[in-house]
Amino acid sequence: MTYRVVWFKRDLRLHDHAPLAEAARLGPVLCLYVIEPSLWAQPDAAAQHWLFVRESLQALDGELRRHGGRLQVAVGEVVDVLDRLHRIAPFLGLHAHEETGNGHTYARDVAVGRWCHEHGVAWQEWPQFGVVRRLRNRNVWQRHWEAFMAQPQVHLSKLSFISPPWPAPEWPAVADLGLNPWVPPKRQHGGRPLGLGLLHSFLQQRSAQYRGGISSPLSAPTACSRLSAHLAYGTLSLREVVQATRAHMAAADAGGRNKQGLSAFMSRLYWHCHFIQKLESEPALEFCNLHRGYDGLREPDWNPTHFDALVQGRTGWPMVDACVAMLRETGWLNFRMRAMLVSVAAYPLWLHWRQVGHWLAQQFLDYEPGIHWSQLQMQSGTTGINTTRVYNPIKQAHDHDPHGHFVRRWLPAMRRVPDSWLFEPWRMPPDIQAHCGVRVGRDIPLPVVDLETATREAKARLHGRRAQPDVRAAKAAIVDKHGSRRGMPGSQRNAQGDESPRTRPRSNATPPVAQLSLDF
Numbered sequence: 001m002t003y004r005v006v007w008f009k010r011d012l013r014l015h016d017h018a019p020l021a022e023a024a025r026l027g028p029v030l031c032l033y034v035i036e037p038s039l040w041a042q043p044d045a046a047a048q049h050w051l052f053v054r055e056s057l058q059a060l061d062g063e064l065r066r067h068g069g070r071l072q073v074a075v076g077e078v079v080d081v082l083d084r085l086h087r088i089a090p091f092l093g094l095h096a097h098e099e100t101g102n103g104h105t106y107a108r109d110v111a112v113g114r115w116c117h118e119h120g121v122a123w124q125e126w127p128q129f130g131v132v133r134r135l136r137n138r139n140v141w142q143r144h145w146e147a148f149m150a151q152p153q154v155h156l157s158k159l160s161f162i163s164p165p166w167p168a169p170e171w172p173a174v175a176d177l178g179l180n181p182w183v184p185p186k187r188q189h190g191g192r193p194l195g196l197g198l199l200h201s202f203l204q205q206r207s208a209q210y211r212g213g214i215s216s217p218l219s220a221p222t223a224c225s226r227l228s229a230h231l232a233y234g235t236l237s238l239r240e241v242v243q244a245t246r247a248h249m250a251a252a253d254a255g256g257r258n259k260q261g262l263s264a265f266m267s268r269l270y271w272h273c274h275f276i277q278k279l280e281s282e283p284a285l286e287f288c289n290l291h292r293g294y295d296g297l298r299e300p301d302w303n304p305t306h307f308d309a310l311v312q313g314r315t316g317w318p319m320v321d322a323c324v325a326m327l328r329e330t331g332w333l334n335f336r337m338r339a340m341l342v343s344v345a346a347y348p349l350w351l352h353w354r355q356v357g358h359w360l361a362q363q364f365l366d367y368e369p370g371i372h373w374s375q376l377q378m379q380s381g382t383t384g385i386n387t388t389r390v391y392n393p394i395k396q397a398h399d400h401d402p403h404g405h406f407v408r409r410w411l412p413a414m415r416r417v418p419d420s421w422l423f424e425p426w427r428m429p430p431d432i433q434a435h436c437g438v439r440v441g442r443d444i445p446l447p448v449v450d451l452e453t454a455t456r457e458a459k460a461r462l463h464g465r466r467a468q469p470d471v472r473a474a475k476a477a478i479v480d481k482h483g484s485r486r487g488m489p490g491s492q493r494n495a496q497g498d499e500s501p502r503t504r505p506r507s508n509a510t511p512p513v514a515q516l517s518l519d520f
């Protein structure tokens with residue numbers, strides 16, 4: 001029997017799946033997903049990721065069964081599984097999407113490549129989105145992205161299966177994979193039908209709130225698309241989202257509706273690949289400062305008390321602690337609040353990005369290594385090519401939660417604190433503390449450090465390093481390899497991923513989309 005194995009990873013769909021379509025065109029296929037214990041043991045893995053993947057696999061299996069086949073699931077290391085399969089029924093080829101994952105998947109792919117070579121199996125990989133493997137020149141990257149997104153989505157013409165050699169295993173529970181059992185109770189669920197539902201509701205309705213709604217954590221849960229976890233696990237293809245958005249933009253042109261919101265959203269779809277490309281081109285950025293001139297800046301000063309306060313949501317800055325509470329409950333935060341958390345960690349708390357990054361990778365349901373580690377470094381000031389961006393949590397609270405709805409929602413003790421002290425409760429005079437029944441240091445934490453002094457010192461240390469001649473000299477090569485280029489969507493505004501304050505309308509009202517379960 002000649003057949004090909006289609007190996008599913010972070011591409012849990014049948015639609016617009018080039019490796020599957022090509023294998024199916026050539027003959028019978030075996031659709032394989034490997035649950036790798038070593039991958040789930042990595043410090044960036046979390047129970048919520050596995051549950052989302054499991055739901056997506058179940059949906060995928062259902063779709064395959066409707067085509068007369070099923071998904072072959074195996075628990076084990078990929079090389080061992082391939083070897084076992086090959087002994088039972090030798091296969092001609094292994095088809096998969098390219099993956100820009102963490103250091104572990106990189107090493108695993110090297111081992112898979114070696115195994116294929118030794119066993120005469122042709123391993124073919126296809127790009128998933130606009131990330132280019134072995135990119136030589138960043139100047140031509142945008143052209144690649146446009147060309148990929150303009151190609152027609154891949155449709156399956158015929159699909160025939162070989163009988164899976166093993167019965168389907170029981171789906172491992174969280175504990176079987178050795179994962180910490182904590183799961184945000186209000187996390188999003190996996191599976192392509194849910195991803196398609198979000199895409200539809202966003203394009204038809206919610207995108208009207210995108211512009212002006214994405215910065216405040218009050219409006220962002222419904223104003224943002226909420227597609228990130230579906231893009232991270234590939235239940236939707238980025239190309240189908242890009243093409244659907246462009247089709248809506250064309251209709252918006254015709255009807256004069258909501259063009260700016262959709263255009264701002266399109267920039268993010270572009271940035272998705274722009275950031276992942278950085279990790280693809282430089283896998284070491286998961287582990288080391290992108291600009292090595294910043295090595296040793298924060299490393300020797302690791303402060304476990306500061307880290308604990310951040311993780312427990314007890315920094316004493318209400319906006320920060322409320323964001324941590326929301327993240328624990330939902331597995332999601334909007335861009336600006338993610339950036340604020342990292343900025344607080346990197347500047348006043350002076351924490352190195354790597355440990356903070358592992359903690360956040362587990363908190364974010366949509367953990368995507370290429371975006372995540374690039375953003376961690378950018379917000380911590382270690383790329384050497386981005387302007388220092390320090391988010392003051394008191395200013396963020398005034399700008400994005402002026403009436404304190406968010407802070408009071410997530411920090412019940414703050415409900416008794418009067419408006420005027422809400423964002424700096426440590427300044428409350430003792431008689432007011434007594435009157436409202438909230439004692440600072442007992443009912444709510446005191447700030448871990450003095451925000452102004454600690455931030456000023458942190459910036460001075462970073463800028464001191466930046467001013468060194470060798471550090472300045474090394475910058476050009478990084479810009480050449482990783483920098484965004486003029487003309488890239490959104491680059492003229494704020495290419496860090498947020499709205500520019502100038503384009504954000506003044507209103508901070510929550511959009512009226514309360515029916516959606518996205519509304520926390």
Ligand SMILES: Cc1cc2nc3c(=O)[nH]c(=O)nc-3n(C[C@H](O)[C@H](O)[C@H](O)COP(=O)(O)OP(=O)(O)OC[C@H]3O[C@@H](n4cnc5c(N)ncnc54)[C@H](O)[C@@H]3O)c2cc1C
Nearest residue numbers: 224225226227228268271272335338339367368372375497
């Ligand atoms: C420290 C930090 C870590 C982050 N880690 C991740 C991560 O692990 N996974 C992840 O998907 N996003 C990450 N982001 C980017 C961004 O915050 C999320 O993509 C966004 O909040 C997801 O919600 P959404 O899908 O509703 O976004 P939307 O605003 O609707 O955007 C649509 C899609 O565009 C992409 N996108 C949006 N903003 C960015 C951005 N700034 N950079 C790159 N791509 C973007 C995402 O794929 C997103 O799903 C991180 C940001 C920061 C500051």
